[in-house]
Amino acid sequence: MLLGEENKVVFNYKGILSWVLDNIVTIIFVLFVLFGFMISKDIRMNYFLSELCDRLFRNSFLVLSLIIPVLAGLGLNFGIVIGAMCGQAAIALARYHGLGGMSGLLFCFVISFLLAVLCGYFTGKLYNKTRGQEMIAGLIAGFFANGVYQFIFLFMVGVIIKVPATHPLIMPNGIGVRMTVDLVPVENGGLKFALENMYKIPFVHALLVVALVALVILFIGYYLNKKRGEGYKNRPVSFGFNVLMCLLIASMAVYVMAAAPKLFGVSSNLNAIASNLNKESDLEAVKSELRAITSEISAIAANDDVIAPRLNAAVSDINDMIIPNLTPAKLNAVTSFIYATASDINTAAIVSSPNVMVSNFMQVRTVPVAVGLLIIGLCIFTSLIMRTKLGQDFRSVGQSQHIAEVSGINVDRTRIIATIISTVLAGWGQLIFIQSLGTLSTYSAHTQIGMFSVAALLVGGASTSRASVKNAIFGTILFNAMFIMSPTIGESLFGAAGLAEYFRTLMVYGVIGVALGLHVWKANKKNRIVVE
C-alpha cells in the first residue's frame, strides 16, 4: 500500500510522461505500423489482412503460453523453445509412422504433452535453482536443449535408433532427419493443414462473429459489475468507445457482405470443389454441382453488361473443358483448370464490386475456425485458472516468494507447475504453427519461437511481472503487423528491401532489451524511493 502511495506522489505531476514511459514499446510499434501505412501506397489491404490473419492464428497460442510463468513470477519463459521442440518431435514421430488426420493430430497432442511435461519439470527444477536469473537461464536452457535435440535428430536417428534409409523423413545416407520435411496433405491422410482446413469461414463472417461476441461480453461484464455493486469499475467513456468500435466493425462486415457481388461466393465455391476433388469423389455429383454453378453465373451475366463477356467465357470453359474431362485419369489437370476458372471469376467479381473496400475484404483468405476456437479456449483457460486455488498460488508466489512460503504455499512446486503448463502449451502451440505452415523445418522452426513470442507479448504492453490475454492478442497483432510492413518501410526509409531483414531483427532484440531494461530500471527506482 505504502508503495502505491509513494508512486502517486512521485509520478503524478508528470502523469503523461510516466504513461508514455510505461507503454513506450507499444507506442513505438503503433507509430511504426501507422507510418508504414502512410508511406506505402502499394501494400494492398487484402494482402495485409490475409497475412496478419494467418500469422495471428499461427502464433497466438505460443504467445499465450508465456502468460502463466509471468504471473507466477518466473518472468518471460524463454524456455518455451523446449516445449516447441517437444511439439516438433511429436510431429516427426507422426510423420515417421504415417499418421495423419484427426487421429494423427490427437497422437501429436498426446505425445507432445507427455514430452513437454517431462521437459517442463526439469526446466522448472532449473528455474528453482537459478532464482532471479530465470530469463537468462531459460535462454541458455533453450540453446542447450537445441544441442540435445540436434544430437538426437542428427545422430541418434539412424545410428542408435534404427530407421530405414528410404523413408522420406530420413536423410539419403540413412542417418539423421532431413532439414525440411514436407508434411503429407490432410486429404491424403497427413498432418498438413489438419487443423487449418477442418472448418473455414470467410474473413468477413469471422469479423462479424468476433465483433458480436465482443459486444455480448462487454454488456455481460457491465451488467455483472453493476449487479455485484462494483459499478465504479464501469467507466462510461471507455465502455461507450468499445461498444461503438464493435458496432462499427460489425456494421462494416454486414455492409461488405450485403454489397459484395454474389460472384465472390461462386468463386469460393469453385475453389472448394477443386480442393475437395480426389480419387474417391463422386464425379457425377461434382458435375451436377458445376452445372448448378454455371446457371448461377449465367444469371449474374444477364444483369451485368460490363463483366458479361468474362463470365460467358467462364461458363463455356466449365461446360466444354471441365465437365467432359472430369474423369479419374485427368483429375489433376481438371483441378488446376477449376482453380484457374475460379480466379477468373474472382477477377470479374472485383471489377463489379461497388468499391475498393468491399473487394479488398472479400479477397482476404478464409479463417481457420478450429484454430480460432483453440486459441479462444486457451484465453478462457488462462483467465479461469487464475481464479482457482492454483491460480491464486501463482499470483502470491509471483508477488512475493517469501510471503507465499510463510503462508503455507509450496513455492517450488507452484513454480514447477507453472513452468510445466507453459511448456505443454508451447508444445501444442508449435503443433498448430507447423501444421499451418505445412512443412517442418526440423532444425530451424523452433529457434526463433522464444524471441518472437516474447517480443510479441512485450509489444502488447506486458512486462516481466504483468501480462494478460489482452496483452498477448494485441501484441501478436501489432508485432506481426510490423513484420508485414517492415520490407516496405525498409525500402522507403533506406532504399533497400534487403535491409528490412536486419531491421526486423533489430526491432525484435531491441524490443526485448528496451522493455526488460525499462522494467528493471523502474523497479530499482521504486525500491530506492521506498528505501529513502
Add this chain to the structure above:
Amino acid sequence: MTDQANTSVLRLKSPGNIGIATLIIAAFWFTTLIGAYFTGISVQTLLSDTMKRAGMNGILVLAMVPAIQSGTGPNFALPVGIVCGLFALICAIEFNLTGALCLFVSIILSIPIAVIAGYAYGKLLNAVKGSEMTIATYTGFSITALMCLVWMMVPFTNEKIGWFLGEGLRETIQLGAVDAAFIINNFMAFKIGEIIIPTGLLLIFGFFSVLVWLFFDSKSGIAISAGGINPKFAQATGLNIDRNRILANILSTVLGAIGIIVYSQSFGYAQLYTAPLMMAFPAVAAVLIGGATASRANVLNVIIGVFLFQGLLTTALPVANEIFKGTDLSEVMRMIIQNGIILYALTQVKRGG
C-alpha cells in the same frame, strides 16, 4: 554480514580453485586425445591447432574477468566490444593501410571507440542492477543487429571491403588481401617436431593476461573486486561502486575489441553482420570451464579454460568425424558443452539482494 564480507575479502587473494567441472572437461579432453591417437589422427597437428585456437580466443575470454570481478556477471554483451574492434579494423583497411601497420592502427583506433561504448554500457548496467546478465545478452544482440544496418550503410569505398556491385560491406573480409592475415601468428613462430608454436599469438595473449593480472593487483583493481564481492560492504568503506563497475566494463569492452582484431587476423577473415551475435557464449563457457564462477574469475581461470575448451573442440572435431562419418558432431557437442557449463554456473549463483 560483516564476517561474511571479511572472509570474502580474504579469499580474494587465493588462487583460482579448480572445480569438478574443470576436471571433467580435462578428463574428457585427454580421452579424445587418446582416441585421436588410436584413430590415427596426428596428435601434433591437434596440439598445434589447440594452441592456435587458444591464442586466437584468449583475449576475448580475458574480457570476462573484469566484468565478472566487478559483480556484473559474465560479459554477455561481448558483441559490443567485438563490433567496436571490427569497426576499427574496417576503418584501418579503408585508409588503405596494410600489414602490421593495419593491425596496429586498428588496435589503437579501437580503444577510444570501445571506451565510449563501454562507458555507455556500464551506465546501462548500473541502471538495471539485479538483471545484468539478461539485459547484457539483449544489449549484445541489439548492437549486433544495429551494426548490421551500419555495415549495410557506411559509405566506405575501398573495394577490398565492399561488394563489387551494390552498396554495403561484404559478409567476410579477407585480411590476406591487405597482408594482415596471420601476422601475429607467424611472428617468431617455430616448430618442435611437428608442433607449430604460434609465438606471437601466445606472447600477445600472455601480455594482455599479465596486464589484467597486474591491474587486479593494483589499488583500483582490488577496489573493483571488493565491490563485486560485497557491494554494500564496499560502499560502506567508501568505494564508488557504480564508478568501478563502469571502469570494469570499459576494460572488458576494450579487451573484447582488441580480442576480435587478434581473432580475425588469426582466422584470416573479418566476419561482419550476424557473426558476432553468439560470440559471447563460447567465451563465457571457456572462463567457466577454467574454474571461474559467475561472480569470481581470475586470469588463471582464463588460461586453463581457453586451452581446455578450445583443445576439446579442436580434438573432438576430427575424432567425431572419424567415428560418425560425414556428419558435424563437434558443432552439436560445442552447443551442449558450452551451454551446459553456463547453465551449471547459473545454478551456482547466489540470489542477489
